[in-house]
Amino acid sequence: MTAPVEPYDVVVVGGGQAGLAAAWHLRRQGMRFVVLEAAEQLGHTWDRRWESLRLFTPAEHDALPGRPFPAPTGTYPGKEAVAEYLRGYATAFDLPVELNARVTGLQRTDSGFRLSTAERTYTARQVIVATGPFQTPFVPPLAAGLDGSVIQLHSGEYRSPAALSDGAALVVGGGNSGFQIALELAGTRPVELSIGSTYPALPQRLLGRDLFWWLTRLGLMRVTADSRLGRRLQTRETLIGSSRRGLQRAGVRFRPRLVDAAGRTVRFADGTSREVGAVVWATGYRSDYTWIDVPGVVRDGRVVHARGVTEVPGLYFLGLSWQHTRGSALLGFVADDAAHVAAHLVRTAGATGALTPQP
Numbered sequence: 001m002t003a004p005v006e007p008y009d010v011v012v013v014g015g016g017q018a019g020l021a022a023a024w025h026l027r028r029q030g031m032r033f034v035v036l037e038a039a040e041q042l043g044h045t046w047d048r049r050w051e052s053l054r055l056f057t058p059a060e061h062d063a064l065p066g067r068p069f070p071a072p073t074g075t076y077p078g079k080e081a082v083a084e085y086l087r088g089y090a091t092a093f094d095l096p097v098e099l100n101a102r103v104t105g106l107q108r109t110d111s112g113f114r115l116s117t118a119e120r121t122y123t124a125r126q127v128i129v130a131t132g133p134f135q136t137p138f139v140p141p142l143a144a145g146l147d148g149s150v151i152q153l154h155s156g157e158y159r160s161p162a163a164l165s166d167g168a169a170l171v172v173g174g175g176n177s178g179f180q181i182a183l184e185l186a187g188t189r190p191v192e193l194s195i196g197s198t199y200p201a202l203p204q205r206l207l208g209r210d211l212f213w214w215l216t217r218l219g220l221m222r223v224t225a226d227s228r229l230g231r232r233l234q235t236r237e238t239l240i241g242s243s244r245r246g247l248q249r250a251g252v253r254f255r256p257r258l259v260d261a262a263g264r265t266v267r268f269a270d271g272t273s274r275e276v277g278a279v280v281w282a283t284g285y286r287s288d289y290t291w292i293d294v295p296g297v298v299r300d301g302r303v304v305h306a307r308g309v310t311e312v313p314g315l316y317f318l319g320l321s322w323q324h325t326r327g328s329a330l331l332g333f334v335a336d337d338a339a340h341v342a343a344h345l346v347r348t349a350g351a352t353g354a355l356t357p358q359p
């Protein structure tokens with residue numbers, strides 16, 4: 001361990017789109033800050049996603065503050081383009097990012113916060129946690145009943161059909177990932193999709209316009225998490241551009257909720273069962289804030305906050321799912337929350353006189 005550095009005005013934990021959007025604001029405010037990113041390069045969240053992934057948000061809704069997304073309006077960029085955009089964004093604004101810097105501890109101190117990585121300790125007056133809405137892959141415990149000869153992958157590990165041996169595949173999970181992976185696999189093998197909950201589906205384009213054109217114009221991207229509609233919307237994922245009928249046309253067979261797995265046999269809620277050789281678990285993620293040792297911030301696994309501002313002075317979150325609106329965890333909309341958090345943070349710094357004077 002090296003000696004702690006001077007206290008930063010702000011440390012941002014996580015260099016994904018949320019962390020970089022925050023950094024853009026901090027740079028404009030002349031704050032002394034650093035972004036600590038666990039991975040060896042920026043954009044890695046997107047690098048890791050499956051190869052054929054295309055955004056469901058068109059290019060005009062994929063930009064972070066201050067820099068348009070370099071793709072024509074109405075096109076749907078692939079994941080490499082997003083990763084490249086994030087890397088280019090940090091370079092263009094000369095954002096101070098430290099790579100290979102996973103924060104493993106966050107504590108409060110008399111003057112702010114202490115953050116630890118394997119290499120060193122950082123001190124900061126304020127901290128923004130932007131570690132992403134998708135952290136630890138969740139696989140239902142019943143998966144443990146499957147025989148070791150069954151290939152099992154979480155959707156976060158799935159890259160392409162080549163990852164599975166030849167033969168039929170079962171995809172579990174009826175969200176966007178489950179639908180998209182099942183559709184892709186159906187091009188090379190028989191596929192079944194097991195769905196526990198049915199979600200509403202919206203087409204990617206309506207009357208010649210992209211869905212997000214409509215959602216924005218109708219004010220639906222501004223519906224807040226605490227409104228009556230927002231509370232309803234956030235309990236259910238919405239399928240975008242996928243439909244049951246579309247998958248059926250591609251040959252995907254639908255099955256109800258998976259209720260049991262033993263050896264190479266799985267059983268569904270309707271009492272039917274089948275043998276499986278490969279299962280893709282598109283069953284979501286859970287948060288991991290075990291590294292945050294600050295009382296009053298995480299209760300029952302959930303962050304306690306008002307639009308990213310916690311009850312602990314100087315501690316903020318950014319990029320949470322439905323942090324404020326549906327757009328809070330989307331590329332082109334996180335900017336609003338970033339501006340809100342940055343404004344709060346600057347006010348706090350001003351009030352305590354803790355802003356480092358700039359040369």
Ligand SMILES: Cc1cc2nc3c(=O)[nH]c(=O)nc-3n(C[C@H](O)[C@H](O)[C@H](O)COP(=O)(O)OP(=O)(O)OC[C@H]3O[C@@H](n4cnc5c(N)ncnc54)[C@H](O)[C@@H]3O)c2cc1C
Nearest residue numbers: 014016017018038045055056057102103131132319330331
């Ligand atoms: C399959 C899929 C498709 C999607 N498609 C779209 C789309 O079409 N359009 C759209 O707008 N959004 C889309 N999203 C949603 C959203 O844009 C992403 O989830 C986005 O990656 C969230 O950005 P983030 O910065 O909040 O988190 P992340 O991208 O997850 O970034 C968090 C960063 O924090 C780092 N980190 C984590 N823990 C630590 C730690 N302890 N210390 C230091 N660093 C840490 C991680 O390495 C990571 O780089 C999609 C999501 C998925 C899963």
